[in-house]
Amino acid sequence: MIHLIKNVKVFRDGQWKNSEILTAGHKIEKIADNIPCGFEDLKVTDGKGMTAIPGYIDQHVHICGGGGEGSFITQVPPLKFSEPVRAGVTTLVGLLGTDGTTRSVANLVAKTKAFREFGLTAYCLTGNYGYPSPTLTGSVKDDIVFVEEIIGVKIAIADHRSSNMTAEDLTKLASDARVGGMLSGKPGIVHLHTGSGKDPLRIIFDVLENSEVPIANFRPTHLAPKYEEALKFAQRGGYVDFTCDQDDMYNRSGLFCRALDQVPEGLMTISTDSNGSLPVWNEKNEMIGISAASIRTLHETIKAMVKFHGCPLEKAIRPATENVAKALNLYPAKGILAAGSDADIVLLDEELEINSVYAMGKCMLRDGKMQVHANFEL
Incomplete structure (x- = not known):
């Protein structure tokens, strides 16, 4: 799946910048101020007010x-x-x-x-x-x-x-x-x-x-x-x-x-x-x-x-x-938000509460609600 997170703050080039994050499958493809995309199956998430950090x-x-x-x-x-x-x-x-x-x-x-x-x-x-x-x-x-x-x-x-x-x-x-x-x-x-x-x-x-x-x-x-x-x-x-x-x-x-x-x-x-x-x-x-x-x-x-x-x-x-x-010899796949890294992304709201979590590009938590459910968990 190709996913674009828009209007989210990312720490890059030594400062927090309003950014867009493009992921494809389990990898981050690009982080930039603006990423033009014309993919038919593109999923877009508006991250307004959110801050993105590595998982x-x-x-x-x-x-x-x-x-x-x-x-x-x-x-x-x-x-x-x-x-x-x-x-x-x-x-x-x-x-x-x-x-x-x-x-x-x-x-x-x-x-x-x-x-x-x-x-x-x-x-x-x-x-x-x-x-x-x-x-x-x-x-x-x-x-x-x-x-x-x-x-x-x-x-x-x-x-x-x-x-x-x-x-x-x-x-x-x-x-x-x-x-x-x-x-x-x-x-x-x-x-x-x-x-x-x-x-x-x-x-x-x-x-x-x-x-x-x-x-x-x-x-x-x-x-x-x-x-x-x-x-x-x-x-x-x-x-x-x-x-x-x-x-x-x-x-x-x-x-x-x-x-x-x-x-x-x-x-x-x-x-x-x-x-x-x-x-x-x-x-x-x-x-x-x-x-x-x-x-x-x-x-x-x-x-x-x-x-x-x-x-x-x-x-x-x-x-x-x-x-x-x-x-743990996992860097730079883990521990950083950058092109080529795994799409492990946590979105924080303005109070620094966890809003959404992506693991290897898959949405696990959105708006504080689990999106993936394990067996035997209510």
Whole structure:
């Protein structure tokens, strides 16, 4: 289908310009002030009053549901297909958490395939908190090489729920992930859940000092409470991922604005931990409460950065679009609105609320209403 979005603001040439976006199939063909078109089957959308941004990329999503730290009744339900769409997320990376026993990499890959069939771009990570890592093929390297959806491995450090792996263990895991990525043209990342343990990034620095694994292969997340350590890691050239906080939106969004100015250009990403559990622990590491993260916090946080802290929209979206696209080797297909990029487009109204979402050129949400409906969702 050939589609023309007219009268919409797009950030290009260093400023927001009233523009037209022409898409054909799943690609953006052209963005310009005016695009004359005479196609018989042309669909035209009037974007008056709207601002177009790239579809968000959320690289930390528990698509099968997370949790379970308080027994079976505390397992978080899986992510519904409509939820990323309503949140403006057109690309996601699924992963496992604490539970690699009642949930599996096979289940994760199947759910990733389902999100692709629904119309979104989806990838996943093998492994979970534990080591040795649970896999689909019996090998982290083989999972990355032979399973299309798998682009890296997940592990946990500095957390009482982890396997308390050694620096030698992490070196071997990172080496397998790196080579698997090299052989398959994938990023081959080690995505590290970083807990509240002491000196949380020390194990990564130990590996960097005593091996040949590049810093780019390590992707620590949940770094907001470890901000100074995150800065040190980024200053050495590493990507740092900060998690949105739905319970403290104002302060977390303010921290993100600060990080955008202090983290080296392009190395900051943000994610939601969607459908992961948010357990509350006492001083004995006993769980005394639990809730779940929402994928909607990605856009809500970006909106807070703009409205509460005065961050320019084009700057606020970068950690969830261009930066993460480059980090996952998806740029320039993802993370930017430009000719040749995938037609992943989010239209925001004048209040920065999500009005419409296009994923690979297909209209998934229009005027706040779902246009594509999944089985079993009312």
